[in-house]
Amino acid sequence: MQVDFYQLGGAPSDGIVASIAAKLIDEGQRLLIVSADEGALARLDRQLWDQSAASFLPHGLAGGADDASQPILLSLGTDAPNRARNMLIADGEWRDAALAYDRAFYLFDAETLEGARLAWKLLSGRDGVERHYWAQEEGKWVKKA
Incomplete structure (x- = not known):
């Protein structure tokens, strides 16, 4: 399994x-987006709906009747x-439940940096876990580790 750390x-x-999300959809894959913040999920819901007609990303908020059919599902749970x-x-906020997936994307910022460092260390040397660290340089994502 692969974990990609993205430092915002x-x-x-x-x-x-x-x-x-767009890249995964293009590849025919599905995505679960997790946050403990309902307000953040609502903002992401609007963001995904507000894409242009050519780049609409089909998705839904967890808890609906159509959860199973959503290519992208936004949820409080894992x-x-x-x-x-x-x-x-x-x-x-790192969740060990991510290790049950094929790939996890872990976004963190200055406020959650210490938690990301701890997750990086805890995943070090774990069998079957491949870690990558990405940071922005001049507006582009660059793989640092």
Whole structure:
């Protein structure tokens, strides 16, 4: 399983979430986006709806009747009724449940940096876990480790 750590500089997370989600959808994959902050999930919901007609990202908020059919599901929890094999942690709080997925995207900022460092260390040397660290340089994501 692969964990991609994304350190958010001053940029809002909405853009990277939409970018990752779009790439996965293009590849025919499903995504579970997790946050403990309902307000953040509502903002992400609006962001994904407000994409242009050419780049609309089909999604839903967990708890609806159509959860199983959603390519992208935004949720407070770590279960994926949409059968996603990819989890994106949008609130900077690492969850070990991510290790049950094929790939996890872990977004963190200055406020959650210490938690990200701890998660990086805890995942070091774990069998079957491949870690990558990404940071923004001049508006582009650059793989640092």
